[in-house]
Amino acid sequence: MTNQTPPCPECDAEVEIPADAMENELVACPDCGVELEIMSLDPVGLELAPEIEEDWGE
Amino acid sequence: MRVALLVTHIRAEEKLIIEAFNNRDISPDIILDRELNFEISSGPGQPAPSGSAWREYDMVFERCVSTSRGMYALAILNSWGIRTFNTYETAAICGDKLRTSIALTRHGIPQPHTRVAFTPDSAMQAIEDVEYPAVLKPVTGSWGRLLARVHNRDSAEAILEHRQTLGDYNHHIYYVQEYVDKPGRDIRAFVVGDRTIAAIYRESNHWITNTARGGLATNCPVTQNLDDICVRAARAVGGGILAIDLLEDAGGNYVVNEINHTMEFRNSSQPTGVNIAQAVIDYVIEQARVTA
Ligand SMILES: Nc1ncnc2c1ncn2[C@@H]1O[C@H](COP(=O)(O)OP(=O)(O)OP(=O)(O)O)[C@@H](O)[C@H]1O
Ligand SMILES: [Zn+2]
Numbered sequence: 001m002t003n004q005t006p007p008c009p010e011c012d013a014e015v016e017i018p019a020d021a022m023e024n025e026l027v028a029c030p031d032c033g034v035e036l037e038i039m040s041l042d043p044v045g046l047e048l049a050p051e052i053e054e055d056w057g058e
Numbered sequence: 059m060r061v062a063l064l065v066t067h068i069r070a071e072e073k074l075i076i077e078a079f080n081n082r083d084i085s086p087d088i089i090l091d092r093e094l095n096f097e098i099s100s101g102p103g104q105p106a107p108s109g110s111a112w113r114e115y116d117m118v119f120e121r122c123v124s125t126s127r128g129m130y131a132l133a134i135l136n137s138w139g140i141r142t143f144n145t146y147e148t149a150a151i152c153g154d155k156l157r158t159s160i161a162l163t164r165h166g167i168p169q170p171h172t173r174v175a176f177t178p179d180s181a182m183q184a185i186e187d188v189e190y191p192a193v194l195k196p197v198t199g200s201w202g203r204l205l206a207r208v209h210n211r212d213s214a215e216a217i218l219e220h221r222q223t224l225g226d227y228n229h230h231i232y233y234v235q236e237y238v239d240k241p242g243r244d245i246r247a248f249v250v251g252d253r254t255i256a257a258i259y260r261e262s263n264h265w266i267t268n269t270a271r272g273g274l275a276t277n278c279p280v281t282q283n284l285d286d287i288c289v290r291a292a293r294a295v296g297g298g299i300l301a302i303d304l305l306e307d308a309g310g311n312y313v314v315n316e317i318n319h320t321m322e323f324r325n326s327s328q329p330t331g332v333n334i335a336q337a338v339i340d341y342v343i344e345q346a347r348v349t350a
Contacts, residue, residue, distance in 0.1 A: 024090060025068040037067055055125045057200020058318035
């Protein structure tokens, strides 16, 4: 993945995309800790992950 | 074999599951719950968001972090005769702590003394009946959210009043438990079919010892005794792929606290040395083959 990765939409930090990343995978911003969702891989698109809802869990 | 993996999004667990399928030359279609749009009465011939008809899948593996989406999807798929892991029945019981308590009781499996009441006044009585400290939990919900330990009448009143002001009727179902005086840890055991494949202790200084709350995971040996209660508990809720959470009481006996049907396990393979994802996937493949 040599593409330019867009910055964290929350804080502008550089976000590292793992080599084996998948679409719809969650990654945490290393600076602000916000959860991001990888919306696309080529090119990499990042969006804030949806807010945790009350029924989320195991 | 055609497999659909139903997810809210991809977390560490789902990546491990995909890898485990790939190791067996199966590449699951990933279906996002946000894209589901079922026509209830036209059956499994209708296309899934992947483009394939639902009936083409030999199994749908449900890993939604959204409990309600996962549960209703399973309800529909099972009504169409599609094999799912877990089943709707199991998910519906595990997704509800009260239904889990009923199932455990029917199968004679030890659990903390539990009462349920529906108004703040009767809940106060329930708390005094189980005696202090008491634990108050929402019947649905996870990750230790809105769990409360109450030590006296004053704090019970404050918490009940707070719960009553929360809009959601779920918070007005007062599920009240005795506090189990456990040794600073609980146990999470992973049951796959008829076998407890691994277990961890979750240790914490906080009384809520979930790893979601930062509890430390270490290996817990699966003794005959532990395997026995876990497998019976899994059967009580309909069986499948389940994480059984247990507490050890003051006498060192196991009581089953709750059962999770879309378990998190990313931190559990390392301390136990068991490849949990592979054990799970090998089991579901075998099940799909024997009953194909
Ligand atoms: N009756 C109890 N007595 C003592 N400790 C308890 C009791 N109930 C819960 N706990 C502690 O709180 C933790 C979370 O409880 P519980 O599993 O019921 O909540 P949860 O929100 O369903 O969590 P999850 O589904 O993520 O496991 C347990 O792991 C245990 O450490
Ligand atoms: Zn950020």
